Amino acid sequence: LRIFSGTANPQLAQEVACYLGLDLSDIKIKRFADGEIYVQVQESIRGCDVFLIQPTCPPVNDSLMELLVTIDACRRASARSITAVMPYFGYARADRKTQGRESIAAKLTANILTEAGADRVLAMDLHSGQCVGYFDIPVDHVYGDSVILDYLASKRISTGDLVVVSPDVGGVARARAFAKKLNDAPLAIVDKRRSAHNVSEVMNLIGDVDGKVAVLVDDMIDTAGTITNAAKVLHSHGAREVYACATHAVFSPPATERLSSGVFQEVIVTNTIPVPADRQFPEMTVLSVA
């Protein structure tokens, strides 16, 4: 068994290796002047089961291409099996056509990973479960909610005070599963309408949050428009405190400003994507999924 880290999230890879009591294996990854990627595995992996830890963190295309080149290098070095460990799977939101003449880039990404030589994929909190079906190779789809739930339990919020909230209709199944694990906490749903990509507009709230501690649950926070607008609606309907929980901290600008604007008691994310120092803020807690 050999574990290699790409350049997207070496800290997470190191934590995984420590957890397993193994060392990361040596790999050379370089960028040429024009941005092309060079990869050379630094030891024999002939007949080995290789795990490549490379979430496709922003810049997504760069991280993905690096993963593809690394898979290719491992395949050509006669690895017995290659598992792409992609805790954050970019393009997962492009999982269907919402209008004519669009691409389904999640399916395309699955195709090129398989074509490059991946035998298996491990992904966390894919935007939708159907992405698993885009692969003709096995996919282990795991969830970040166990670490988030353990952390929330340490807050000792009384069950009667809690309400779990989905910030949009598409996330209801995820929020319902989360609520079930919180002693079947009640559920509320924010009906979000988008007027354009990366712009969210909140319309309605379904459910009762008055006087409650509201826990918003999402797969990712990107620009934070969705979750911040949802939090404002919850406050306007009487929520006492609002927590935001999401596995993937994409945090594209202006996420940091929105998340630290005072609407959240706490923003709880995991380390599938590293949060650079200039995007951190006091209300943020990062939990390890290693």
Ligand code: R5P
């Ligand atoms: C969309 O349906 C996703 O689950 C997230 O809610 C969304 O992608 C977050 O994007 P943003 O933070 O830019 O609103």
